[in-house]
Amino acid sequence: MATRTLNKSKRKEQSEYYFDYSLLFIVLFLLGFGLVMIYSTSSYEAFQEYNDSAHYLKVQLLACILGLFVMMVVANIPYHFWEHFAVLGYFLSMGSLFLVKTPLGVSSHGAARWFRIPGVPLSIQPAEICKLCMILFLACLICKLGKNVRTWKGIIVMGVAALPHVVLIKVITNNLSSAIIVLGIAALMVFVADPHYRKYIIGGSAAAIAIAGLVYAIVTADSTDGMNFRFRRINIWLHPELDPSDTGFQTLQALYAIGSGGIWGKGLGQSMQKLGFLPEAQNDMIFSIICEELGLFGAVSIILLFLMLLWRLMLIAMRAPDLLGSMLVVGVIGHIAIQVILNIAVVTNSIPNTGISLPFISYGGSSVMFLLIEIGLVMSVARRIQYREM
Amino acid sequence: MLDNNNKIAHRRKITIVTLLCMLALVALFVRLVYLMVWRADYYAEKAVELHERERSIKAARGRILDRNGRILADNRTVCTVSVIHNQIEDPGRVVEVLCKELGLSEEYVTKRVEKYSSIERIKSNVDKEIGDAIREYDLAGVKVDEDYKRYYPFGELASKVLGFTGGDNQGIIGLEVIYEDYLQGKSGNILTVTDAKGIEVEEAGERRQEPEKGRDLVTSIDMNIQAYATQLAKQAMKTKEADSVSILAMNPQNGEVLAMVNVPEFDLNDPYTLPEETTYTTQEEYQNLLNAMWRNGCINDTYEPGSTFKIITAAAGLEEGVVTPQSTFSCPGYIVVDDRRIRCHKTAGHGAETFVQGTMNSCNPVFITVGLRLGVEKYYRYFVKFGLKKKTGIDLPGEAGTIMHKMEDMGNVELATVSFGQSFQITPIQLLTTAASIVNGGRRITPHFGVKVLDEAGEVSEILQYPVEEGIVSEETSETLRGILEKVVSEGTGKNGKVEGFSVGGKTATSQTLPRGSGRYIASFLGFSPADDPQVIALAIINNPQGVYYGGQVAAPIVRQLFENILPYLGIAKEDVGEDDATGNQS
Numbered sequence: 001m002a003t004r005t006l007n008k009s010k011r012k013e014q015s016e017y018y019f020d021y022s023l024l025f026i027v028l029f030l031l032g033f034g035l036v037m038i039y040s041t042s043s044y045e046a047f048q049e050y051n052d053s054a055h056y057l058k059v060q061l062l063a064c065i066l067g068l069f070v071m072m073v074v075a076n077i078p079y080h081f082w083e084h085f086a087v088l089g090y091f092l093s094m095g096s097l098f099l100v101k102t103p104l105g106v107s108s109h110g111a112a113r114w115f116r117i118p119g120v121p122l123s124i125q126p127a128e129i130c131k132l133c134m135i136l137f138l139a140c141l142i143c144k145l146g147k148n149v150r151t152w153k154g155i156i157v158m159g160v161a162a163l164p165h166v167v168l169i170k171v172i173t174n175n176l177s178s179a180i181i182v183l184g185i186a187a188l189m190v191f192v193a194d195p196h197y198r199k200y201i202i203g204g205s206a207a208a209i210a211i212a213g214l215v216y217a218i219v220t221a222d223s224t225d226g227m228n229f230r231f232r233r234i235n236i237w238l239h240p241e242l243d244p245s246d247t248g249f250q251t252l253q254a255l256y257a258i259g260s261g262g263i264w265g266k267g268l269g270q271s272m273q274k275l276g277f278l279p280e281a282q283n284d285m286i287f288s289i290i291c292e293e294l295g296l297f298g299a300v301s302i303i304l305l306f307l308m309l310l311w312r313l314m315l316i317a318m319r320a321p322d323l324l325g326s327m328l329v330v331g332v333i334g335h336i337a338i339q340v341i342l343n344i345a346v347v348t349n350s351i352p353n354t355g356i357s358l359p360f361i362s363y364g365g366s367s368v369m370f371l372l373i374e375i376g377l378v379m380s381v382a383r384r385i386q387y388r389e390m
Numbered sequence: 391m392l393d394n395n396n397k398i399a400h401r402r403k404i405t406i407v408t409l410l411c412m413l414a415l416v417a418l419f420v421r422l423v424y425l426m427v428w429r430a431d432y433y434a435e436k437a438v439e440l441h442e443r444e445r446s447i448k449a450a451r452g453r454i455l456d457r458n459g460r461i462l463a464d465n466r467t468v469c470t471v472s473v474i475h476n477q478i479e480d481p482g483r484v485v486e487v488l489c490k491e492l493g494l495s496e497e498y499v500t501k502r503v504e505k506y507s508s509i510e511r512i513k514s515n516v517d518k519e520i521g522d523a524i525r526e527y528d529l530a531g532v533k534v535d536e537d538y539k540r541y542y543p544f545g546e547l548a549s550k551v552l553g554f555t556g557g558d559n560q561g562i563i564g565l566e567v568i569y570e571d572y573l574q575g576k577s578g579n580i581l582t583v584t585d586a587k588g589i590e591v592e593e594a595g596e597r598r599q600e601p602e603k604g605r606d607l608v609t610s611i612d613m614n615i616q617a618y619a620t621q622l623a624k625q626a627m628k629t630k631e632a633d634s635v636s637i638l639a640m641n642p643q644n645g646e647v648l649a650m651v652n653v654p655e656f657d658l659n660d661p662y663t664l665p666e667e668t669t670y671t672t673q674e675e676y677q678n679l680l681n682a683m684w685r686n687g688c689i690n691d692t693y694e695p696g697s698t699f700k701i702i703t704a705a706a707g708l709e710e711g712v713v714t715p716q717s718t719f720s721c722p723g724y725i726v727v728d729d730r731r732i733r734c735h736k737t738a739g740h741g742a743e744t745f746v747q748g749t750m751n752s753c754n755p756v757f758i759t760v761g762l763r764l765g766v767e768k769y770y771r772y773f774v775k776f777g778l779k780k781k782t783g784i785d786l787p788g789e790a791g792t793i794m795h796k797m798e799d800m801g802n803v804e805l806a807t808v809s810f811g812q813s814f815q816i817t818p819i820q821l822l823t824t825a826a827s828i829v830n831g832g833r834r835i836t837p838h839f840g841v842k843v844l845d846e847a848g849e850v851s852e853i854l855q856y857p858v859e860e861g862i863v864s865e866e867t868s869e870t871l872r873g874i875l876e877k878v879v880s881e882g883t884g885k886n887g888k889v890e891g892f893s894v895g896g897k898t899a900t901s902q903t904l905p906r907g908s909g910r911y912i913a914s915f916l917g918f919s920p921a922d923d924p925q926v927i928a929l930a931i932i933n934n935p936q937g938v939y940y941g942g943q944v945a946a947p948i949v950r951q952l953f954e955n956i957l958p959y960l961g962i963a964k965e966d967v968g969e970d971d972a973t974g975n976q977s
Binding site: 188256260263273275296303307314323330341350 | 433437
């Protein structure tokens with residue numbers, strides 16, 4: 001009796017609507033953990049490059065604060081407000097891709113993937129804008145299509161909507177991984193929107209067989225065959241030690257880091273591989289340094305945190321008050337899940353090497369900022385859920 | 391907005407998507423467990439390999455000892471001075487000190503100090519005292535590492551036998567090469583953890599893998615005999631103005647070489663310096679001159695043995711039964727073989743003589759007759775049986791093979807010349823070994839230096855074994871021949887080889903070198919003692935002596951002097967000359 005009255009009074013004090021504190025804490029924890037690991041992995045290189053061991057930490061911290069601020073703003077705006085900007089965002093994000101080719105563009109590692117807003121210290125990766133805008137646009141499109149999503153026509157419309165971004169990201173910024181992520185997000189959203197199964201099972205199986213067949217063909221191909229050159233990336237994946245100079249080198253170094261961590265790790269700050277051996281240690285490869293320093297337990301903790309995050313997002317997606325809210329959260333689930341899975345798969349050499357950052361943890365200002373905006377959107381959806389729904 | 395059916399389908403799909411993603415994460419977790427638990431050791435080891443920089447610590451090379459335990463090749467501690475560019479604080483001072491202490495030009499040192507490299511060697515093989523002195527300055531960025539250098543206490547004695555080592559302490563010639571595996575040891579490492587740019591990570595400290603010392607080699611050389619023989623050889627070379635003199639002394643019973651002298655020798659502690667008056671213009675010429683200087687004539691070069699080879703012809707003839715000591719011959723001063731007239735060295739002829747007398751006189755027609763009685767085929771069979779066609783297998787590098795006619799190309803004329811030691815070539819060690827095997831009762835021994843290998847504690851870790859081939863001639867033939875050869879020394883051409891109180895068997899040789907008529911001769915004498923139970927066999931070869939060039943007069947006295955000294959030294963009991971029943975004993 002006592003508890004019931006207590007609950008009742010508590011409910012009355014708070015708003016009638018739900019704010020997902022668990023989600024907030026998981027995100028905050030991931031951000032904090034990411035900052036610690038960025039400092040640990042980058043301090044050595046930062047000191048050598050910028051004479052300031054906290055250089056990367058500072059940049060990332062700024063992005064996090066900015067992102068958290070925007071996240072809270074977005075969380076407090078009803079998400080239906082953004083419906084009006086879906087089409088605009090779709091085209092603006094597409095246009096932003098071209099900015100990297102203008103004088104505002106910033107190149108790094110031989111690829112132009114960023115642009116700089118004059119007067120702001122952060123450079124922005126337009127591919128990140130595209131991911132956000134694609135989620136918003138597709139969610140709105142699915143609502144518009146209504147019952148048509150279950151027809152082939154509807155599916156084709158959605159596919160055609162996603163395609164320009166995918167192609168442009170690959171062609172203009174030469175960023176295969178972001179293109180794959182956008183495509184993946186779109187595919188997941190279509191799959192969820194359409195209540196049918198069979199065509200997806202058939203399509204998925206066909207794709208799996210095709211990939212397996214391709215890999216088999218490459219493995220058995222004669223070394224003099226042209227296949228070897230064209231699918232170099234896949235050959236390196238299968239035999240990273242054969243290409244110790246380039247991509248294979250990074251993969252090998254990541255494996256050395258992961259393997260030498262063992263069960264308990266070397267201890268925070270004790271990584272050897274971050275001392276210039278592992279390229280992009282604080283960025284795409286940060287997970288391998290986590291493994292090296294914190295061991296299997298540290299790695300498992302991170303995986304568990306992401307599992308919890310996905311769980312919370314799933315609950316919100318299922319209880320969203322309407323289709324738009326639900327589809328927005330599904331898009332965010334897709335975005336985060338795909339990146340986490342691909343990132344860990346790359347550093348463990350489970351799939352061919354391609355540059356994908358680990359959400360909330362890898363160094364990268366625009367990535368973390370746009371992820372936080374997406375979390376803000378999710379929170380906005382969550383606020384519309386009434387307590388009886390949760 | 392959503393109808394209920396749709397909502398349920400929709401929720402199910404969200405669950406499926408999320409669960410699929412979770413499943414993928416769990417699969418990756420399994421992959422991580424595999425990498426971090428099962429493969430952890432493999433990758434950790436690889437990573438350590440990558441992070442550690444090695445500085446090797448040289449292992450002390452095993453020593454080479456003579457049969458009495460005297461050290462012939464030793465190690466001396468020397469230092470290697472290097473600079474580490476990143477750690478130098480005062481380059482000016484470093485250059486100044488290194489120039490002063492090492493006696494190097496300022497330009498040379500400055501260039502190395504200023505070179506950007508992880509570690510730059512300034513000078514190696516620096517004396518320990520100088521190294522210590524440099525260490526005293528305590529200059530940042532200057533490293534003095536201790537190291538070993540080969541040192542040969544006896545300088546040039548047995549230089550062509552022992553050989554020397556190169557910059558990495560590896561054998562270059564001689565025993566140092568052949569026994570490399572025993573002597574070498576295993577170098578250790580100092581492992582330092584570095585970052586990707588090679589900068590040491592200080593907290594990580596160093597790990598040392600201790601070097602493993604090489605094993606000592608005990609040889610059969612007796613340095614006293616070697617020293618005395620060298621002295622004799624030098625003396626002969628000087629008085630006879632010869633090009634070179636070689637002296638070999640061996641135990642004919644087991645093939646242990648007691649001394650191997652090839653004068654001129656060279657200084658093992660300074661093997662790259664040619665004799666003073668030598669001139670050369672090109673680098674290639676210099677290298678050729680060095681190779682010539684290092685050449686071991688007893689093993690690497692062949693020559694026509696001349697009359698000493700009559701021992702072999704005699705052994706074949708006696709063994710086959712085509713001649714006995716009592717067989718009689720007649721020497722008119724020449725012999726006609728086919729259409730060729732071959733002269734005896736005594737143009738007037740030796741007249742009628744027995745085989746024993748013929749040997750004492752070193753009469754060519756006698757041996758040609760013996761050779762012809764055997765015929766090409768049989769003679770050739772003995773040549774092979776005695777081991778003359780193959781190498782002796784001595785434990786020194788570069789042994790030359792025998793240069794001999796092909797059997798099918800051999801006619802009577804060739805056979806005749808071979809019978810008295812001409813028209814083919816063998817190495818001195820081959821001649822000595824074959825003669826030793828004939829007089830020791832017919833056991834073909836393998837000449838060798840290496841006797842045993844000692845471990846670090848000085849205990850025997852391996853006794854080296856050499857093949858012995860029994861029965862190349864019968865004991866009877868061997869004994870007969872010993873008697874004949876003793877006569878050669880006591881009454882014949884080898885009488886200058888006689889040693890007071892010891893019975894000596896032997897044979898002289900004087901061979902004209904090719905091309906004939908050049909006036910160049912090789913005088914040699916092969917002797918053994920005691921005659922009835924040989925304990926020492928020696929061969930002296932004087933290459934191109936001036937003035938008197940007869941083996942009996944030039945070479946035999948050398949072996950005599952050698953025997954006079956070493957027979958008592960080896961503990962061989964004196965006997966009354968002429969009595970055959972005394973036996974020698976080796977201590």
